[in-house]
């Protein structure tokens with residue numbers, strides 16, 4: 001049996017606590033847990049926020065930062081180095097140092113054993129955590145709700161704390177919400193209430209904290225050396241959710257379950273595992289209670305699926321194929337590698353492109369070999385209740401997507417909208433029948449290697465094109481999405497598609513890549529900055545304006561992340577630093 005000693009360790013003086021012997025004598029729950037640093041609230045506190053920002057919860061966050069803030073920074077730096085190496089010409093590959101882990105057939109992950117509500121995940125609805133969406137998702141009839149503080153969320157301070165409040169109340173069966181009056185107060189707004197207060201009768205809640213790259217600048221962490229820095233968005237989201245809800249979830253027949261976004265290496269998975277171990281220890285919750293489903297949504301992570309499962313094996317339920325961030329990562333990694341790495345119009349890159357198929361096939365095979373669930377991704381087509389034609393089209397596209405995933409061996413998949421739940425359920429019912437999942441279906445026929453994962457050119461081989469209209473759409477969607485995000489809405493219906501942080505990243509990074517690769521649209525015209533700028537101006541001339549639309553600020557960010565000489569790693573970090581900090 002391979003041990004973690006076989007994997008390279010991160011270098012940090014303050015991380016790596018083990019569950020049996022916690023670092024620095026942390027006392028167990030109920031007696032004071034000792035943090036050495038402090039977390040201070042530097043954002044406004046609205047009435048009711050104090051139920052989330054309690055002194056004990058802040059101390060718990062400080063404890064997590066004491067142990068993991070440094071390692072997080074080191075790992076973010078190694079991300080940058082690795083992405084730079086790929087951009088400069090070194091292809092990613094499976095790691096030679098972790099071959100023993102991949103070749104050891106004996107280990108398995110915890111999976112759904114001992115994790116009530118996680119064995120049947122055939123339909124998962126995703127969405128942000130404002131009170132209305134929380135109630136609608138929990139009333140939706142899906143098996144799981146991915147409660148999202150990531151791609152679907154705009155991390156305004158109000159959203160961050162409001163989301164935690166909604167989750168805390170929902171888990172206790174207490175959440176209700178009154179929508180705005182449709183006529184300025186004469187008629188009351190729509191009243192929203194949970195259909196049941198029993199957690200076991202709702203979709204299982206799986207919370208997705210922000211990725212490692214994001215800061216929470218309304219909470220300041222001061223370490224023992226006296227230096228102060230913004231808190232980590234991941235540790236804040238995870239920490240507050242876990243602190244307030246872990247015990248309640250267990251008491252009510254569920255558990256603290258998480259989706260982990262945007263990981264780029266098994267060392268990041270190890271960091272999460274260490275966070276889990278310390279958090280469980282500090283609150284006196286049995287080790288292994290937490291379950292995590294890791295999104296494989298970056299190209300580097302696709303080469304470390306097995307190692308990621310291994311690092312988190314005592315806490316891991318499965319992997320998810322996060323297709324949109326994956327495409328973004330492919331563009332980011334190969335952004336300066338020339339024309340053979342350039343993707344066609346966003347709308348023309350589908351899940352049947354050979355390099356995308358290779359990635360999902362490898363994910364299913366890897367998961368099932370290790371007893372993990374393989375969860376499918378998001379089709380961006382959404383229904384429109386006022387337009388039956390759009391709805392029919394969305395149903396057909398989503399049906400095809402979910403049938404393919406179920407047939408390939410996925411154990412469940414995501415939908416963006418409640419009306420899509422029956423479509424996805426039918427597709428999975430047809431394959432699963434009475435079974436809760438198909439984890440025991442081995443995909444030994446899958447032989448995906450480096451060549452298949454990196455066959456990016458396959459997307460254009462079969463006639464897919466780069467068009468003027470594709471370029472225009474990227475500009476229009478990019479700017480409109482950023483404006484929505486700045487207004488506090490992280491998922492939006494634009495042109496009958498679900499747009500969120502991941503899909504918008506594709507739009508803006510594609511423009512950058514095309515512009516820097518001397519790419520031509522199919523009519524032979526080169527994509528230059530001037531051409532993009534003139535389309536942007538045309539977009540602004542033809543777009544109706546409303547007060548507070550934040551379009552001007554969105555254009556500023558759009559120029560920075562799409563049209564600059566440098567490639568900013570995330571549009572969200574650029575926008576957050578400029579407007580939310």
Ligand SMILES: CC(=O)SCCNC(=O)CCNC(=O)[C@H](O)C(C)(C)COP(=O)(O)OP(=O)(O)OC[C@H]1O[C@@H](n2cnc3c(N)ncnc32)[C@H](O)[C@@H]1OP(=O)(O)O
Pocket residue numbers: 125126127128132133134136137148151152324325378382383384385415416417418491492493497498499500502503
């Ligand atoms: C790449 C990725 O990470 S994918 C995962 C992240 N992305 C997401 O989670 C997107 C989730 N989906 C959404 O946010 C929404 O579906 C949108 C923004 C795309 C469209 O929302 P709307 O424009 O409100 O759609 P629509 O008007 O058809 O909604 C009808 C009703 O369904 C509700 N609804 C729509 N989507 C959801 C959802 N995902 N969860 C809960 N309720 C929902 C709406 O709140 C609305 O309720 P109401 O009648 O009480 O007002």
Ligand SMILES: O=CC(=O)O
Pocket residue numbers: 151295297321322323324325326377378502
């Ligand atoms: O998070 C999901 C994705 O597709 O990105």
Ligand SMILES: [Mg+2]
Pocket residue numbers: 151261262295297322324325502
């Ligand atoms: Mg994503």
